[in-house]
Amino acid sequence: xxxxxxxxxxxxxxxxxxxxxxxxxxxxxxxxxxxxxxxxxxxxxxxxxxxxxxxxxxxxxxxxxxxxxxxxxxxxxxxxxxxxxxxxxxxxxxxxxxxxxxxxxxxxxxxxxxxxxxxxxxxxxxxxxxxxxxxxxxxxxxxxxxxxxxxxxxxxxxxxxxxxxxxxxxxxxxxxxxxxxxxxxxxxxxxxxxxxxxxxxxxxxxxxxxxxxxxxxxxxxxxxxxxxxxxxxxxxxxxxxxxxxxxxxxxxxxxxxxxxxxxxxxxxxxxxxxxxxxxxxxxxxxxxxxxxxxxxxxxxxxxxxxxxxxxxxxxxxxxxxxxxxxxxxxxxxxxxxxxxx
Amino acid sequence: xxxxxxxxxxxxxxxxxxxxxxxxxxxxxxxxxxxxxxxxxxxxxxxxxxxxxxxxxxxxxxxxxxxxxxxxxxxxxxxxxxxxxxxxxxxxxxxxxxxxxxxxxxxxxxxxxxxxxxxxxxxxxxxxxxxxxxxxxxxxxxxxxxxxxxxxxxxxxxxxxxxxxxxxxxxxxxxxxxxxxxxxxxxxxxxxxxxxxxxxxxxxxxxxxxxxxxxxxxxxxxxxxxxxxxxxxxxxxxxxxxxxxxxxxxxxxxxxxxxxxxxxxxxxxxxxxxxxxxxxxxxxxxxxxxxxxxxxxxxxxxxxxxxxxxxxxxxxxxxxxxxxxxxxxxxxxxxxxxxxxxxxxxxxxxxxxxxxxxxxxxxxxxxxxxxxxxxxxxxxxxxxxxxxxxxxxxxxxxxxxxxxxxxxxxxxxxxxxxxxxxxxxxxxxxxxxxxxxxxxxxxxxxxxxxxxxxxxxxxxxxxxxxxxxxxxxxxxxxxxxxxxxxxxxxxxxxxxxxxxxxxxxxxxxxxx
Ligand SMILES: Nc1ncnc2c1ncn2[C@@H]1O[C@H](COP(=O)(O)OP(=O)(O)OP(=O)(O)O)[C@@H](O)[C@H]1O
Ligand SMILES: [Mg+2]
Numbered sequence: 001x002x003x004x005x006x007x008x009x010x011x012x013x014x015x016x017x018x019x020x021x022x023x024x025x026x027x028x029x030x031x032x033x034x035x036x037x038x039x040x041x042x043x044x045x046x047x048x049x050x051x052x053x054x055x056x057x058x059x060x061x062x063x064x065x066x067x068x069x070x071x072x073x074x075x076x077x078x079x080x081x082x083x084x085x086x087x088x089x090x091x092x093x094x095x096x097x098x099x100x101x102x103x104x105x106x107x108x109x110x111x112x113x114x115x116x117x118x119x120x121x122x123x124x125x126x127x128x129x130x131x132x133x134x135x136x137x138x139x140x141x142x143x144x145x146x147x148x149x150x151x152x153x154x155x156x157x158x159x160x161x162x163x164x165x166x167x168x169x170x171x172x173x174x175x176x177x178x179x180x181x182x183x184x185x186x187x188x189x190x191x192x193x194x195x196x197x198x199x200x201x202x203x204x205x206x207x208x209x210x211x212x213x214x215x216x217x218x219x220x221x222x223x224x225x226x227x228x229x230x231x232x233x234x235x236x237x238x239x240x241x242x243x244x245x246x247x248x249x250x251x252x253x254x255x256x257x258x259x260x261x262x263x264x265x266x267x268x269x270x271x272x273x274x275x276x277x278x279x280x281x282x283x284x285x286x287x288x289x290x291x292x293x294x295x296x297x298x299x300x301x302x303x304x305x306x307x308x309x310x311x312x313x314x315x316x317x318x319x320x321x322x323x324x325x326x327x328x329x330x331x332x333x334x335x336x337x338x339x340x341x
Numbered sequence: 342x343x344x345x346x347x348x349x350x351x352x353x354x355x356x357x358x359x360x361x362x363x364x365x366x367x368x369x370x371x372x373x374x375x376x377x378x379x380x381x382x383x384x385x386x387x388x389x390x391x392x393x394x395x396x397x398x399x400x401x402x403x404x405x406x407x408x409x410x411x412x413x414x415x416x417x418x419x420x421x422x423x424x425x426x427x428x429x430x431x432x433x434x435x436x437x438x439x440x441x442x443x444x445x446x447x448x449x450x451x452x453x454x455x456x457x458x459x460x461x462x463x464x465x466x467x468x469x470x471x472x473x474x475x476x477x478x479x480x481x482x483x484x485x486x487x488x489x490x491x492x493x494x495x496x497x498x499x500x501x502x503x504x505x506x507x508x509x510x511x512x513x514x515x516x517x518x519x520x521x522x523x524x525x526x527x528x529x530x531x532x533x534x535x536x537x538x539x540x541x542x543x544x545x546x547x548x549x550x551x552x553x554x555x556x557x558x559x560x561x562x563x564x565x566x567x568x569x570x571x572x573x574x575x576x577x578x579x580x581x582x583x584x585x586x587x588x589x590x591x592x593x594x595x596x597x598x599x600x601x602x603x604x605x606x607x608x609x610x611x612x613x614x615x616x617x618x619x620x621x622x623x624x625x626x627x628x629x630x631x632x633x634x635x636x637x638x639x640x641x642x643x644x645x646x647x648x649x650x651x652x653x654x655x656x657x658x659x660x661x662x663x664x665x666x667x668x669x670x671x672x673x674x675x676x677x678x679x680x681x682x683x684x685x686x687x688x689x690x691x692x693x694x695x696x697x698x699x700x701x702x703x704x705x706x707x708x709x710x711x712x713x714x715x716x717x718x719x720x721x722x723x724x725x726x727x728x729x730x731x732x733x734x735x736x737x738x739x740x741x742x743x744x745x746x747x748x749x750x751x752x753x754x755x756x757x758x759x760x761x762x763x764x765x766x767x768x769x770x771x772x773x774x775x776x777x778x779x780x781x782x783x784x785x786x787x788x789x790x791x792x793x794x795x796x797x798x799x800x801x802x803x804x805x806x807x808x809x810x811x812x813x814x815x816x817x818x819x820x821x822x823x824x825x826x827x828x829x830x831x832x833x834x835x836x837x838x839x840x841x842x843x844x845x846x847x848x849x850x851x852x853x
Contacts, residue, residue: 206455207454207455208446208449208454211442211446212446214437214438215435215442218438221433222433224397225417225429225433226417226446227417227422227447285437286437
């Protein structure tokens, strides 16, 4: 430092935030909270249903098998929410993908390996269009993706009003394929969803695109002034979400082996709930895909606990989700107000 | 040193906003290896010219030539690629990202597309070091005060040319009021860096309302008034008086009388007493007394606890110890509402995040605090409201003098005036002003200081915080000196008190 600074400067403690503020302000804290919640719930399930086989490793692995498609959709939603937007079309795109796939495979007789890229392409293109409209016409994402929600649901009915079940042998062999882990097994869907999660983590943290998503979620105007291609990033984010929704649709088709115009109705809300419970701020700019994984696992665990309980109606899943959502939004609120001071 | 051909030439620049002609046919040239001041009152069009140049706003007329080639810059990204890096007036960074990322985002070091975090942090730390800053680059930007954020923005713009990037290195560096929230040492560091870049041939465009800084660092200046070009001069050819005359179109009133006046003014009985008020990590317990009609100035370096002291008195932070009495009654001070109820007003230094609502009109912004004090169920009669608003728009010379203008569209200095008006209108007993003249032009600065004196004459007490010691000395009856988050001295102002004496007190921590 120069000689002029021989006179007192602000002590470093004045400039560098104290440890307590840093811990409370640490963006990883909500993920830890969710992970802890998951462990606590799991431990509670173990002690309560120990005699009913809750402790079987396969029960744990089933969380991934039964919620793989939700995880993929929620990963896409994480991108959108991190960028400060919202995507309400997720459920409809999933439903549409199940219809499109079933129709192409069963009615048109196309081989599955041709149908998969078509379905993914259609989903990604739909997301691209929504992103394009949001950016170029400066319309609220809420409105544009709401329109997308209706559009894709409507398109389901254009294909067929009835559900189409899939009997194709490739599909059923894929659906039944299992990867053994010694203590249990994972399905194709579960493995794909974990791969998607890993890729998303890499993209968000180790590529320029990923960091731009955080930047425009933090402050879009600043991102523009910093010379970041903010428009392109936004469009890309919705494209990613469309792609993930379509992939989730394929996994859902595999899981349920049929196409139905009413499949996955409202699943966008499950995806958003998982993202929020996973600690991502709805205002954008803060959160992790890893949190989203825990969000999905928590939701899945609620479902299986209620199954183990046996006597409870499945509506309790919704109630528990609602309570959790409220709790987590309150935590977010507390964290953001703390940060301001 | 200046080469004959300008690196940047803007001719006949026109920019119109609905209802306002912000720039009418402005010519501007910038030579390599010079530091060029862009001067003008609040609202003269300085920031607009910069935003037109860097593609934030589109051009309504005129041409821009860069390196002799005509260019059309449509976005800040293109400006960066063309070698123009910019620090805008309001800090524009992403508070949720780390300091290192804010410096590098958009041009992070990568290998096969993978961001090299280690290398990035290391390079960021080096760049930050170059500016003599001692901060942790991995901490989120939002954990640092405004001044540090400002410095980070500067580091970012300076660094733009350094790494591979898409650009051919920085040719033009634009700094729009970068020094408004910095203290002296940081300004010196910045100037050292600016000189170094200038000697490397970079052309620097510099905006500041501190005339001394202009005369210290700049080679040439361009003066704007009301969106029109007044003239281009070498700094050495034009003295301060002449410059002010060019800027405001008339000679400026003298301020010397204010000081005399304050030294002889009588103050009334005690109004506010703080006993052992303190907060861990904010400021050590202090005693402070403010009398009716007294101006208490706070002097101290950035981070010495000036703002923290003010926030405690306003209830914006909760004290861990001590009590406050106002007018003989103890006040709980657990929230700003208690303070407002007791007649305390706080004009924050941080107008962007704590003060104004950019999407509301000037009128709505001004009326906000008064309405809150009355309670939302008792609206102020429209006629009375409009009259009050008009009075303060005139008193503070807010431009455009249109109560319906959106605050976000006002120039930076005029936004500051709106914030000031908001608190003045509540007629508080104690008015806390934290850096009220930051970013305000010379003419308006003088107006605000005169206003403080006349308010104190009418019996209002004022706590005045300013980085410029001259201002504090001119207006205060009593000066509180802060150092390292302690109130180390309270000095009665008098003819023998000079800025040097105050600096000595700050340095030694005691008053002789
Ligand atoms: N986005 C906008 N919409 C409408 N009017 C605007 C906008 N931006 C600026 N103006 C107007 O243009 C004029 C010039 O503003 P500008 O910000 O360029 O002033 P300035 O010289 O930078 O002043 P200061 O010293 O206060 O920063 C002002 O009258 C302002 O109200
Ligand atoms: Mg400006």
